[in-house]
Amino acid sequence: MNALRRIVRAPDLVALVLVAGLAPGLLARQVATMSARAAMGPFDVLRDGHDLAYLVELLAAHPSVGLAIAGPAAAGGLLAALAMLVLTGGLVARLEGRGGFGGAVTGALAPVLVQSLYHAVLRVVFLGLVFLAAGPAPAWISAASLAVAYGLCVHAFDVTRVRACRAADRYHPRLAFRAFMDVLSRRGLFSAGAVALVLLGGAAALAGAFAGLSGDGSAASTAAVRMLAGTGMFLGLWRLSVAVEREQPLR
Amino acid sequence: MVPLERKVASYWIEAKLDPETKTVLAGATLRWKNTTGRAVQALPFHLYMNAFRAEDTAWMRSSGGSHRGIGPGDELDWGYVDVRTMELWDGEAGRPLTYREDTDPTLLLVSLPSPVEPGRTIELRYTFETKLPRVFARTGYADDFFMVAQWFPKIAVLEEAGGWKAHVFTVHDEFYADFGDYEVTLDVPAEMVVGHTGVRVAESTDGERKRLSVRASMVHDFAWTAYADFAEHEGSYEGIRIRQLLPKDRLEEAPAHLEAQILALRSFEDRYGPYPWSTITIVHPPPGAQGAGGMEYPTLYTTSSRPQIPALVRRFVLDERVAGTFTTVHEFGHQYFQGLFASNEHEQAWVDEGLNTMADLLAYEDAYGRGTEDDWIVRLFGHRLPIDAFVRLSLGRRGDLPVSPLDQPASFFSADVGDYGAVTYSKTSAAMLTLRRLVGDGAFRRAMAAYAERARFAHPTGDDLERAFVDTLGAHPPVRNADGSEAPLRLDLADFFDQMRYGSGFPDFRLRRVENRRRMGEAGYHRDESGALEETPLPDDFDTAVFDLPDERVEGVVVMTRPGSFRLPVPILVAFADDSATTVWWDGRDRSKVLRFPGKRVRYAAIDPDHAILLEPNRLDNTRYARRDDAPQAIPAFAGRIAEALAVLVTVGVAP
Numbered sequence: 001m002n003a004l005r006r007i008v009r010a011p012d013l014v015a016l017v018l019v020a021g022l023a024p025g026l027l028a029r030q031v032a033t034m035s036a037r038a039a040m041g042p043f044d045v046l047r048d049g050h051d052l053a054y055l056v057e058l059l060a061a062h063p064s065v066g067l068a069i070a071g072p073a074a075a076g077g078l079l080a081a082l083a084m085l086v087l088t089g090g091l092v093a094r095l096e097g098r099g100g101f102g103g104a105v106t107g108a109l110a111p112v113l114v115q116s117l118y119h120a121v122l123r124v125v126f127l128g129l130v131f132l133a134a135g136p137a138p139a140w141i142s143a144a145s146l147a148v149a150y151g152l153c154v155h156a157f158d159v160t161r162v163r164a165c166r167a168a169d170r171y172h173p174r175l176a177f178r179a180f181m182d183v184l185s186r187r188g189l190f191s192a193g194a195v196a197l198v199l200l201g202g203a204a205a206l207a208g209a210f211a212g213l214s215g216d217g218s219a220a221s222t223a224a225v226r227m228l229a230g231t232g233m234f235l236g237l238w239r240l241s242v243a244v245e246r247e248q249p250l251r
Numbered sequence: 252m253v254p255l256e257r258k259v260a261s262y263w264i265e266a267k268l269d270p271e272t273k274t275v276l277a278g279a280t281l282r283w284k285n286t287t288g289r290a291v292q293a294l295p296f297h298l299y300m301n302a303f304r305a306e307d308t309a310w311m312r313s314s315g316g317s318h319r320g321i322g323p324g325d326e327l328d329w330g331y332v333d334v335r336t337m338e339l340w341d342g343e344a345g346r347p348l349t350y351r352e353d354t355d356p357t358l359l360l361v362s363l364p365s366p367v368e369p370g371r372t373i374e375l376r377y378t379f380e381t382k383l384p385r386v387f388a389r390t391g392y393a394d395d396f397f398m399v400a401q402w403f404p405k406i407a408v409l410e411e412a413g414g415w416k417a418h419v420f421t422v423h424d425e426f427y428a429d430f431g432d433y434e435v436t437l438d439v440p441a442e443m444v445v446g447h448t449g450v451r452v453a454e455s456t457d458g459e460r461k462r463l464s465v466r467a468s469m470v471h472d473f474a475w476t477a478y479a480d481f482a483e484h485e486g487s488y489e490g491i492r493i494r495q496l497l498p499k500d501r502l503e504e505a506p507a508h509l510e511a512q513i514l515a516l517r518s519f520e521d522r523y524g525p526y527p528w529s530t531i532t533i534v535h536p537p538p539g540a541q542g543a544g545g546m547e548y549p550t551l552y553t554t555s556s557r558p559q560i561p562a563l564v565r566r567f568v569l570d571e572r573v574a575g576t577f578t579t580v581h582e583f584g585h586q587y588f589q590g591l592f593a594s595n596e597h598e599q600a601w602v603d604e605g606l607n608t609m610a611d612l613l614a615y616e617d618a619y620g621r622g623t624e625d626d627w628i629v630r631l632f633g634h635r636l637p638i639d640a641f642v643r644l645s646l647g648r649r650g651d652l653p654v655s656p657l658d659q660p661a662s663f664f665s666a667d668v669g670d671y672g673a674v675t676y677s678k679t680s681a682a683m684l685t686l687r688r689l690v691g692d693g694a695f696r697r698a699m700a701a702y703a704e705r706a707r708f709a710h711p712t713g714d715d716l717e718r719a720f721v722d723t724l725g726a727h728p729p730v731r732n733a734d735g736s737e738a739p740l741r742l743d744l745a746d747f748f749d750q751m752r753y754g755s756g757f758p759d760f761r762l763r764r765v766e767n768r769r770r771m772g773e774a775g776y777h778r779d780e781s782g783a784l785e786e787t788p789l790p791d792d793f794d795t796a797v798f799d800l801p802d803e804r805v806e807g808v809v810v811m812t813r814p815g816s817f818r819l820p821v822p823i824l825v826a827f828a829d830d831s832a833t834t835v836w837w838d839g840r841d842r843s844k845v846l847r848f849p850g851k852r853v854r855y856a857a858i859d860p861d862h863a864i865l866l867e868p869n870r871l872d873n874t875r876y877a878r879r880d881d882a883p884q885a886i887p888a889f890a891g892r893i894a895e896a897l898a899v900l901v902t903v904g905v906a907p
Binding site: 028041052056060061068069073204206208210211213214222 | 567568622629631632633634635636637639640641643644648649650762855857860862869870871872873874875876879882883884885886887888889890891892893894895896897898899900901902903904905
């Protein structure tokens with residue numbers, strides 16, 4: 001629970017990740033709504049259970065509305081993800097109880113980005129091997145294996161990022177490699193917890209998307225989407241905190 | 252009752268399949284009766300299989316070498332039917348006849364030594380070899396699967412008024428033949444599982460071969476399939492045997508297709524009379540033979556696969572009733588629309604394809620209801636695409652709607668224009684379902700039942716359909732409201748059918764203006780009784796904004812236009828600010844219509860609020876609010892929700 005304690009001690013981080021999690025959605029919603037409204041012109045439709053048909057008709061007549069739906073959603077999400085990557089140094093510093101958020105960000109930026117590339121290669125290789133090994137198994141075993149492997153990859157990435165903030169050899173590929181091997185070879189409570197948080201975060205993302213896509217636009221369904229998005233982002237921060245705790249346990 | 256006078260062409264065929272050479276060697280006896288008042292000196296035959304004989308046949312040229320997007324690829328293997336002998340049989344001996352292929356090899360002309368007089372029956376005996384093509388267009392083989400269809404020389408139809416109906420086979424053409432009885436013996440490898448038109452009356456095995464004796468009564472074609480890896484699934488409905496032949500690894504699909512088959516049988520029997528045969532065989536072509544899928548033959552049809560979607564995904568994410576099961580309903584529907592109502596598919600493809608599509612959609616409506624929670628063709632994240640909407644959307648989108656007229660020979664449709672399907676299937680069904688909404692389901696049922704009664708075991712035409720409606724409903728039946736009550740309008744059936752059959756337009760209505768104005772009063776100069784000009788002063792509220800005027804000083808105005816060329820009556824719902832509403836019918840004949848409501852403040856207006864006009868492709872301009880800020884903007888909000896959900900998925904799912 002030390003990882004959670006680190007987060008509780010840094011409420012500003014929680015606020016930051018919640019903003020990063022919710023802002024792209026709110027922005028994408030506004031863009032899509034305005035685009036569809038412009039395409040509809042002065043017209044409207046009756047609430048007669050044909051919403052999906054009307055939307056299909058609108059998208060067929062105005063393909064730009066489709067772009068306005070998918071484009072900002074994807075771009076906003078990816079930008080938020082990139083921002084969280086760029087901010088790694090500051091996040092780790094705050095979780096470690098250190099100050100100097102800005103300086104930590106700039107200090108760690110280059111090594112974190114370089115190690116991210118090394119990690120990406122290792123991740124592709126590892127997931128590829130798991131895929132090949134689990135492929136012949138029944139579908140659910142195969143899917144579960146891939147999910148756990150993915151969780152381990154994410155945890156390995158978190159450990160890599162944390163080490164990249166302070167290690168001496170922080171541009172060397174062995175940093176990413178050792179982080180990967182440490183996570184795979186010492187599968188303790190940290191790894192299990194991190195994998196669980198990854199899977200829970202993924203579930204929150206899927207549940208949030210599902211609530212949004214299947215919702216009826218009521219205040220309750222909108223609130224559910226945003227709560228799930230916030231929960232997912234919080235779980236992501238917790239996961240990073242687990243990596244910090246793994247590298248430097250609180251006394 | 253089977254009208255025996257309509258038995259014109261009966262066949263006795265002995266066929267032997269050679270799976271190595273992909274050929275069928277056969278001998279046939281045809282007994283043909285001249286039921287017309289004209290004598291004939293020559294007999295045209297269809298050799299449909301010759302469509303696949305060479306690149307320069309009419310079929311290959313018109314198709315560009317592919318069918319429904321499926322081509323033979325690099326495994327092209329030609330097919331043909333080669334008539335080896337042809338004799339006129341007089342009961343004791345045969346007289347060789349001369350015969351020659353037409354310019355296109357899908358037609359053969361047999362010369363007779365003497366005319367066949369009206370009412371006379373003749374018997375021809377002939378032998379032929381059919382080489383099956385690698386299947387990509389209904390018939391042929393794929394590895395050791397065989398779909399043997401349109402495989403034997405088949406006499407054309409002699410019509411009293413029109414003479415011989417023998418068309419060159421092109422890509423959009425299908426078939427046309429007379430009813431008769433078929434007795435067929437099939438000689439196949441013993442391990443083959445065989446499906447066929449009609450019922451099996453005997454089967455014997457001799458070493459590595461087996462012989463099946465099959466009979467089919469009052470049908471106009473005979474097709475069969477053979478494949479060693481078929482699994483069989485049996486079902487029944489009201490004594491009708493439903494036999495499915497599926498690749499063994501797809502056996503789990505059978506219950507869904509059986510359910511679709513039964514819902515179709517229930518609806519078709521209820522609407523168009525009893526299914527006249529005792530059996531139906533559903534063939535599921537194996538992988539690699541998809542080109543054989545989705546085709547009908549008497550008492551046998553081929554269907555397509557349902558996508559393998561996990562149950563949880565079907566429940567919560569995406570479910571559909573299109574792939575596979577709709578094919579089953581549609582191909583079964585052809586047992587009526589063409590199998591039983593044997594229209595000329597070359598001259599009027601819409602009479603079977605279009606009316607059948609209409610009947611399929613009605614079968615869905617009969618099974619799942621209309622406006623109910625179960626009324627959907629596709630369900631995506633819980634959002635339903637209702638059957639009505641599916642009909643409308645299948646027409647195409649504004650700016651890219653089909654342009655060819657409906658009632659023309661199939662070969663007149665250009666494959667390059669590519670609107671044969673949208674016109675023949677979608678436009679016909681949408682037009683007929685629109686007609687149903689306008690005249691009411693009860694009247695429509697009666698008219699279609701009358702058509703079905705006349706068309707049974709006959710060769711109905713589009714004129715017969717129109718006549719059945721006029722005879723049943725009168726030339727100008729009343730238009731009905733959504734609740735079934737009579738609207739103050741009548742529909743000109745001849746005009747409707749003319750536009751549907753020979754026009755290329757669609758209905759399209761638009762709400763040009765919905766607004767509230769200050770009601771005009773009597774201010775200004777008027778002459779009094781003495782002839783002098785007398786001024787009536789402006790009212791005190793002359794400069795008051797319309798929004799602030801009391802309702803009695805306001806006039807609601809609704810202006811509709813008809814950009815589309817198709818004329819038909821349409822209802823308009825007008826809702827007022829005082830929560831009252833009224834429905835007004837517009838006969839749709841002029842290009843525009845203005846409605847004025849003195850003393851009433853209009854909140855919004857909606858053209859065709861109950862989705863009666865399924866033939867209208869563009870509905871996004873059918874509803875308009877007087878004030879934009881009062882409009883619910885449901886679709887922009889829907890788009891916004893989707894965007895936010897996608898952003899959540901990307902942000903939370905990808906955030907490191």
